[in-house]
Amino acid sequence: MPEFSRLDIHEGWAEIVIERPDRRNSLIPPLAGEIRDYIEQSNEDDNISAIVLRGEGGYFCSGIDLKALQADPPPPWTGKDVGDVRSMHMALYYCKKPIIAALEKFAINAGASLAFACDLIVAGETAFLQIGEIQQGVGIPMNAAWLKIKTTEFQAARLAFLGDRVKAPELLRLGLISEYVSDDSVVERCNEIAATIAGYPTGAAEAIKQSLVAQRGIDKPEDFFPKTANSALNSAKMLKD
Template identity: 40%
Template sequence: MSDAPVLAIPHEGWGELVLNRPGRRNALAPDSAAALREGLSTLLAGGARVVLLRGEGGTFCSGLDVDLFQGGAGAAWASDWTGFHRDLHACPAVVICALERYAINAGAALALGSDLMVAGEDAILTVGEAAIGMHAPMNLAWLRLKAPESVAAQLALGAGRMGGADLHRLGLAWALVPDGEVHDHARAAAVRMAGWHAGTLAGIKAALRRPIPEGGDVFGAVQARPGQGGAAPTRIAADRRP
């Protein structure tokens, strides 16, 4: 198998974006963010309507490979990391995360950035930056977009582990399955959804993320399709909850 940090594997109507450092539990390297951007772009250009985001070797992502970031992340990493999350937010394809074993810190941001998360019963997600004196901007962005403040605070301020059952109970995980079935369940979902109408999936996703103008009509806003006065979002915005 390739030693590239990220693999983009195309299939008919869908594709896999694979974190490919299993020997380091898929910890992110300095070139991983740029590789994620390139891989996602490649899959979309190939017509993927669904993207399965997973880790190679039965683990999703253990965060940053701190040994490789000792000299600092650098401007290129910061730009590509933020850029990938913007790409993910604007992505017209449905992104399904296969959360096997754990998603820690930067890995949690990837899991939270997916549209649908399939979590193993013993999987954990940790937004632990507060405990080590670090900011967590991408985790905070996704939590503000997807979770009430009480849930976001439990993860970001509590900096503890949240198990698969709690992720499912709180609505952050779409499906909770036995640990050995995560990959197969997520893959089957990707294959099934890839057979659905591409324009419908993209339109529904865009409508879900389209801001409602202040004083505007939610029923009118969600009816516009991309290209009809309702283009898909291109950047992570501020909290949209009432």
């Protein structure tokens, strides 16, 4: 039974909602596993043409929940299923349906890679994205993988080496998001896009996405995404030790 997220089915499209607003929708392995399962479920549903991914409470995702990983006593899932983060990204990569990210407030570190895993990103006008692992002295394996797919090395370097907050207007200028709207219109706009896609002939979006993904030229996606645990998980362990 999912504990940290939910899946809502609409007319022709699905909505995956991260439900950890008290922790700014930060990722933990069980949540990553739930997102993976919802993506796979939606992927196999012929009645679904598009997917919206958003966070509850007006936040997208603040990255890996380091506080939870350092908790004493540790939560029951600590040390288990750390591969769920990678398997979530693999499910996102293999998803045949277009995924629309509702970037409200922020997408930080692992939250940024979750946003980049989507096909479209709609941001709030004051929202920002940050790949700040350089400040922790750790790598960016999932962000590096998605940035290689979605953008140029110059743009990736700008995000990764500066590690700063990049706001929606600059993200759009850099070509890193699809559009930005008023902060209170993000989810509405994402839903509108999903409904529009769902209104097109059945299978059209899936066929187009297949064509786009084929242009990536990646023969073995499993090798493209690192098999090591997320760097933030390693960082949490180092800080705790």
